Each structure stands twice: as structure tokens, then as C-alpha cells.
Amino acid sequence: MTVDLAPHIDKHLLPVLRKVSDPEIPVLTVLDLGVIREAVEENGKVYIKLTPTYSGCPAMDVIGDDLKAAFKAIGKEAEIDLVLSPAWSTDWISEEGKRKMEAYGIAPPLEESADKAALLGNKKLVKCTNCGSTNTRLVSQFGSTACKALFQCNDCEEPFDYFKCLK
């Protein structure tokens, strides 16, 4: 089933949105991350619907403040509304976002069944961000933040984060 969940974003707001990044993965913009569910301008005011990645993600308050500041810099007031439904999914991370994430040293989320096999069945599917080998092992289901798991490469020994699939 394909549900069109493409967010409604006024095109002229994109350049500003592109300037705001995830404070914990600074190479990703809020657009790459898929957390902007709506951004429209009405009567000179910008209204943004933001969805959290994880319920307790401390980055969300920061992102909200950063968005307000980015629009203030161009003389616009922004109002942020936090929406929980539909719940954020790693499917909403853009392809470009996944590439940037990998280049940054975080293995991007696999699709759901592969993710389960990697996290539960110890299947070697997660690619090392350092050498590209899939000869890797799960060290901990929770990494540096709730959204990541900690892996280590058996070939080059590099420890790295894997962004868990959330669906």
C-alpha cells in the first residue's frame, strides 16, 4: 500500500529549511531527516509542523528553536507545532540523507526485514562505514542515542553507529 505522505512545503521556504540541520547529525538537514511535515506561509507568518523522530529526542526542542531563528534572520516569524501522528519513520529520510549519513560515519537504516535480521538474527548485513565490509557485528542495540545501535567491523575493527530502522 502506498500512502502519499509527502509533506506540503511552500517552495519558497525551502532555502531556509535547508539551512537548519539536525544538531546530532549536522550533515543532515531537517528536510533530509523528514521531520518537517508541513511548512506554509500565511499573511507573512510561517507555520511549521514538526514531527519528532523518537518521543524523547532532545534534538527536537533545539530544531524548533533553530527553525525559529532561521526564519527570524530573514525577518519572518515562525510558529512550530509538534505533531505525533502519523509517527515518523526512517522511510522518511531522503536517499540523499542516507548517503550523507553514511559518509558521515553512521550506517543508514536497512529496510525492515534486513534490519530485524541484523539486529536479532546476527546476520551480517550492516556495512562498515570505514571499509565497506559487511563482516560486522552488533555490539549494543542502543548506541550513542536512542535512534542508533552500536556495531563493530570484524575486518578493520572500526566501531560505528547504525541508524535503526523505525517503522
Next chain:
Amino acid sequence: MKNEDLYQYILGIADNSLILGQRLGELCGHGPTLETDIALTNIALDLFGQTRSYYQYAAKLAGGVKTEDDVAMLREEREYRNVLLVEQPNTDFAFVIVRQYLFDEFHLLLMQELQNSKDEMLAAIAKKGIKEVSYHRRFSGDWVKRLGDGTAESNERMQQAVDDLWRYTDELFHLTKADREMIGQGIGVDVSQLRDTYYNTVTELLQEATLTVPEQEYFQKGGKEGIHSEHMGYLLTELQYMQRSYPNMNW
């Protein structure tokens, strides 16, 4: 308050996450290994995140100048609606894991039902929560198996924790007045209906972990009515210290 039952119902769910999150937070920097330390505090963070959504909603229902922080931080012990299980202390790592597992299994069942609530806000929080709680359950369930079916020492400690904490499981399925009201309105989950599924699943996992399921007929209760164990006062003292000492303080 017009929606007193809904307000109380929300606290009945939210307080479990708050108090368990507080217990897990105590372990920050004290976990047995770096990975488990990080995992447990990440779980705490998820729980606080969920509870924050509930409290924001509850504060809105309460109206006036009440904020999510007032609801979380400024109630008396008797006004907290969490089950006794989640306030039990971090006796050792076995207790931490068993308490977590016994709660996670319930929490997941509850969220799966709550996502169908007629109340859109509760349904949305639950839908978001399910994804997170699935990870929690996976983590705690794995550790129950690993330690239960581990060394003689780990098995003994796990069995001790199971024997001690089992008496708090029955309360998970008790219905309060607010529960009954909300079930009637299609908003609340009838947790008494979850009991069989819960015990079947838990029993299966404990057996896989080579642990013995206690044959117990006496169970503790009271948390849902605000009558807590002796551990709760100490926990709240630490939780509320800043707001009580420096009212309205902010980071």
C-alpha cells in the same frame, strides 16, 4: 475538572513511564558495562519523551496555569498512579532487567490496544510509543534469556529477582474507576483482558531462560490507587528536589 476521569486515566499510564524512567535514570553512569548503561538511559529517555506527551495533554485538560512540569513534578505521593512494579529499587542488574522485562511486555500490549483509542491524542502517542517499546522489550527480553540461561550465579540472581518481583505483576491488570469510565467511552484499554496473553508470553520466555515461574497466589497492589511501597517517597524526594527547593526554576 470536566474530564477528571480522562485526566486520571492519562496519569495512570504516564506515571508508569515517569517513575520507571526515573529508576533507570539513577543508573546513568552506573550500568555494569558501557553498552548496558547507555541502553538503559536511552530507554529512560524514550519513557520520559512519552510521558511528556501525556503530561502536556493532561495539563491541557486540567486547564488554568498548570503545565506539564506541574503535573510531573508537583504532586504528592498519594496522587501518583503508577503500579508498584516500576517503583521497585535497582537492587542489582538482575532486578533491573526483570523489572524492565515484566513491564515492557505489558507496556507493549497496552500500546497495541491504546493505538485504537477513540481519543486521537492517546492513539497518536501510543502509535509512536509502540515502535520504541518494541526495542525496549527486545533489549530486556534478550537479557533475561542471556542471564537466566547464563552462569549458575546469574541464573540464581535472576531467579531471585523473578521471585521477588512476580508479586507486583497482577496489579498491571487491575481496573480503576477511571479505567472503567474510559473503557465505557471507547477511550481506555481494558487491561484485565490482557492478562492471559501477558502471562503466556512471559511464561514462555522465562522457561526459555531456564527460569522457574513462581506459583504465587498472593499479589501486592495499591499503586494505582496511590498507595505506594516504602521506596516511593525516596524516589520522589530525588525527582522533585529541584522544583521543591527552587520553585519554577528552569535550566
